[in-house]
Amino acid sequence: MRPERVQETPSSPAHKIEGHGRNEVRLILPATPTAVRRALGSLRAGLCAQDLDAEELGTIELVLAEVLNNVVEHAYENSGRGTIEVRVNTGDRGLYFTVQDEGKPMPENMPPLGSQVPQDCDIADLPEGGFGWFLIRELVKDLFYLRVDEVNKVTFRLAVGNLQNTV
Amino acid sequence: MEFKTSEYAGTLLVQVGCTRIDAACAIQFKDAVRDLADSEQDRIVLDLSMVDFLDSSGLGAVVAALKAIGPNKTLQLAGLTPTVKKVFHLTRMDSVFTIHATATDAIEGLANAS
Secondary structure: OOOOOOOOOOOOOOOOOOOOOOOEEEEEEEOOHHHHHHHHHHHHHHOOOOOOOHHHHHHHHHHHHHHHHHHHHHHOOOOOOOEEEEEEEEEOOEEEEEEEEOOOOOHHHOOOOOOOOOOOOOHHHOOOOOHHHHHHHHHOEEEEEEEEOOEEEEEEEEOOOOOOOOO | OOEEEEEEOOEEEEEEOOOEEOOOOHHHHHHHHHHHHHOOOOEEEEEOOOOOEEOHHHHHHHHHHHHHOOOOOEEEEEOOOHHHHHHHHHOOHHHOOOEEOOHHHHHHOOOOOO
16 A cells, blocks of 8 residues: 555556555545545546446445445444545455544454344344445455554455456 | 325335435435325335435335334335345345336336345
8 A cells, every 4th residue: 555645546457556556546534424425426436447337336336335334323423523534446356445534443343244134034123224244245355454543444355347367 | 305206006106316325315215205104005116216326224214114114004116226236135135125127017016026
């Protein structure tokens, strides 16, 4: 991960990148649901130079919405305070994401497992939450969580775009 | 939350007019669907063909609406766009709802329950 700030720079398709790319999309947003919605639009625009189809863009938006809304709701407990930093890098095996916040640590120091609908579940017993982390875990690869110096850092990869290597 | 409703024999068809059901509008969505329970029709079909994005908060709102509507009415869905369909499929929520390919199918009774 390179520290310098490079905003929404399109990468040359002919340029082969080892591991994390040098073209980084970076965004810092306030931890509110409306700011998350706007940020998803900006990131979508920032990623338009990548060779991504509509389904891949939908998956990226879904995963980021889940990760960011979890920060808003749980790390910052819907306080409306705090910021979230998102960085996206292009690599040989897809897009590499880093999401950082300074809110509360994850319970048990790990991302929750989440849940899907139990088999033969009565309507009255259907869960209304817990799907977010289930969806994230279904859709991403290489999910890691680190808590360092009061900062939550979540990294993951999405195997989308022109993959150079088989995943 | 913009809903356009039309009534057919026994069915209230609701065209959901927003393009997103996400954390920023999940509560308004849930309340708006719950208000539909006052309808005289026993079957309510939500046409989601204009909704191109739904996250887990939106999914939770649809589930909450299903519960709130009570056991005497049916809440069905129609016209799921690809990303919305993916969320229902991955969470297995597509086993809970009757989902019609289009609103027309729902009205003509061509149920495509999955």
